[in-house]
Amino acid sequence: MKINVEVDCTPEEARRAMGLPDFTPIHDRYVAMMLDAMQNGVSPEMVEGLLRSWAPMGEAGMGFWRKMFDPSGGTADR
Secondary structure, eight states, X not given: OOOOOOOOOOHHHHHHHHTOOOOHHHHHHXXXXXXXXXXXXXXXXXXXXXXXXXXXXXXXXXXXXXXXHOTTTTOTTO
């Protein structure tokens, strides 16, 4: 036996029905911060902090990102 249930609702209605939290204010704040950073320029310190939060394995991960974004194209150690 096969039963299909079709629910027609918006993403907001589905979120509420499943009891998920509303992150709209956080999302709006994040987008505003990213737009502000793009419009006012990004400092090297901001990029380094962002990459540190993304980089696995601490300093080894940072070395990988440095090589990847090195102006010489990461060919200095070849």
